[in-house]
Amino acid sequence: MVALLERPVDSKHHERSGSVLTRWLGRLAEFLGWPIFWVVLVVVLLVPTACFLILAISPRLFGQGSSWFTISAFQQALTGVTLQGMADSLVVGVLAALLAVTFAIVLAWLLQRTNVSGRRVWSISIWTILLVPSYIIAVGWQVMLGQGGLLASLGLYSASYTKIFFGPAGYTLILAIKGIPFAYFAVAGSISALGSSFEDAARVHGGGRLSTLRVVIPMVLPSIFAGLIVVFAESIADFGTAAVIAPNAHFPIATYNLYVALSSYPANFGVAAVIGCMLVAAVAVALMLQKRFLKSRSYAVLGGRMRMASRSRLTRRGHIMALGVLVVIFFVALGVPIIGALVSSMLKPFATLSLHNFTLSAYRGLFSVSGLGGSIGFSFKLAVLNGFLALFLGAVIARRLSKRGTTFIDKLLDVTVLAAIALPGLVLAAGYIFAYNLPILSGLGIDIYG
Template sequence: MRSNGFWAGGAVLLLLFLCMLYPLLAVITNIFLPGLFFGEVNYTGFGLLLELFDRPLWRQSLTNSLTLGLGTAFLGTLLGSLLAILRSQWSFRASRLLDVSAWVLLIVPSFMIAQGWVLFAGSGGLANQWLGWTWLTELIFQPFGLILVMSLCKFPLAYLAVTAALEWNVSQYGDAAKLNGGGPLTVWRTVHLPLSLPAITAGWTLVFMDTIGDFGLPAALATVYRFPTLPYSIYTAIYQSPVRFDMAGVLALYLVAILAVAMAILFFALRKSRVDFLTSRAVVQAPKPSRYSGLMSAVVLLVLVVAVGIPVGTSISTSLLKQLGGGLTWANLTLDHYISLFRVDPGEHRTLPLLTGMRNSFLIAGMAAIISMALGFLTSYVVTFTRFRFKSLIHLSTVLSLAVPGVVLGIGYIFVWNQRWLEQVGLHLYGTPTLLVMAAIAGAIPYAVRLQIGAFAKIPASMLNAAAMQGAGTVRRMKDILLPLVRGGLLTATLASFGTSVYDLAIASILKPPNYTLVPLVIDKAFEFSQYGYATAATVFSGTIVILLLLLGSWLGKRWLS
């Protein structure tokens, strides 16, 4: 019989509350009771909420965020859906490369992609210097251009959602429509589109939420183009003098409210457009050969060259050039930027900033990956195999942590953990790396849970029930039954959590301890001071190390599984 999972469910809910729900509630509470978390209670009413319409910067930030979010959601979902349909219906040579590139874009942080576009399309960038494309600067550095760049960065979210929905072939419905006189357009409009609508809606919502909460793009553009968004304005409110946590809280509330509306639209659309179409006749979709496969490969390669090749290629090229405007000649090629990563000024007694940042970032990401993997294991167990009363709240919390931006989460951590009484009881975590680990866990939980819960769903409960009848306790059942069956999911969740935690610029910027170096801050600071060679060399070097670590972890994991 299924247990109520009280202890496991309670532990999971407590950890999720501390890492996610409590900081979010603190942000909302601080708007109406500013100073509550710092020993002062001052009720200010709802007046500060209405100042959004009186402050030009706040109003512009809201407008920019909505413009960027909605535009990217529509264009990114359109691109991702079309590529997913192309990938699932027909076979062509570039299909595997499309899958790999989608995961690369999903893991690489947006501020690195944006930096590559700045170096390529800026007034002094490679496109202007090498190709004479002066028109590209005006195209990219305006709202439509930013929507285009973000769409090329975020379309994998829609691509993966729609691809998963097209896994099964149910062509009999389309065949029935054709037998009743329906043409190709009618069949697509009345059969295929309704069946794919829930996945398209989910992809649209994911792209919108990820875009509107993005901090990396405005941070990278700040040096060349002023485009304030809500996440960036929240960050500046914290670091202005005097610090205005109440203003940051108001902007965070508006951002969370927009994300809540997006999630509500998703749930409503999924409920209204629910279609149960799988029958015994459904088979796994097998892409068909086409005489236009060469054209399909060319189109996909063109998209990937623009989406991946331009930003990544620009960063690699810049890291190897003495001067950005010197052209691609032997005389202008150099390894000095990479050598500078390991060079210390003789007059200064300090460690190398990049290597120190990599050590700290990898340590934090590694701890967060292991803990989030274990937490994801427990969460999947509670949701799948127990009758814990609040498991729906647990499931909602894991989804919520995917939607809440790192900027909002960072402010909540300041409110919760920067309090005098915590220091008296030995829990003053603000200004310590521990808080960075907790924030990284909160960001990695959605991936850890999503990548494991599918594996848990395939395990019949009868296995655990039989073991329980033989006297095996909960820990014994987890160790001897569940763990061997979901090892692959555990490995994937750990690697994904590590890869997504290394370059979290928002959390690093807000919660870093004094004199504590992290790799995204090293790269962002060098880029901010126009040290493009050093910034790109640090990006390429650290990114290569991350990829090698992931490959090594995957290889060791496969040996463990074999």
């Protein structure tokens, strides 16, 4: 007995047993977890979205018409202003994605690969752009450039640049600004992790900065394409910018046409559903093009040595130029909207820009609203809850999609997640109403409102 107790433990056998046990527990958790995950995904996303989209061809199924099957909603949506709005959204979405990724590459290179000053401040500013709603950015620019705005109060109003802003150019610029964080997060990691040996090799063989970029940029093309797809999906689904610019610009946009269809009396749910279908189809086509392009060539980087890239030390002139680029980008992205929002909140309505026209009455009126603290607290609780749920679901999806050998289910999951980005919140809200307000669910005691 003593000999048995004093017998040394076979550490390799113990580790092997532990690894087998861990592997089996992981497989069991995955076997039990994935069905639950798909149920959650179907209930939260697929069913509401499908119900709203099916409404386009079967309005009677949801009590919105007399036809079990009809294509009248498609005939209405694929003509006139609605069709033009979809075409405008696609063009603007592509241009905004290209512009946002260009800005993101510049920012990632300066913040990750150079010793430019204030990197922490600039990084926080990128997060600030992400947190500021596109509606606020659009309103800030409107207050700055619009008739009766800040520049007009200073005698600098010009109908020409106001016309440019309230049109495709201004709309594209704001969407690109809002898309910078998404593109930056997609490309910054790749640019930071890419070793400096490739740049050194290009320089050793006589390549200048342009030649070096031509060597490095193709290596991070998958990240660039990821940024393009996400910004494109975000842009064609954005409603805040469309709500500010579209009504006055005579520039039809798909999301604003969708809002008009839902807010009309009676609501034209069929046309809104067709617009939603077209938005989802646009993202699906873009995703397929991306997959086909990336699959047509290899982006594996092979090398005997790989070392982390050191930050380039900028010359004094280069430092000034880099800071100038950063200041211009963030002034356009944050400075103008913040100045416009603050000044408009303190300026008397329809008053010119002068010291005696500033007032805090808007703030006093805001904080005198009864129940304001409760609504802010409730919003904060919802934000925290949604953040944890989104983080958990996102981690599960990322783990699934990062595995090699994607299946049809994985491709469907990838398209579903991006389609959720492309769908405006209005579509999801209406989808929840149609999906979970059915009499059969109420009869089963399923009531989710509250």
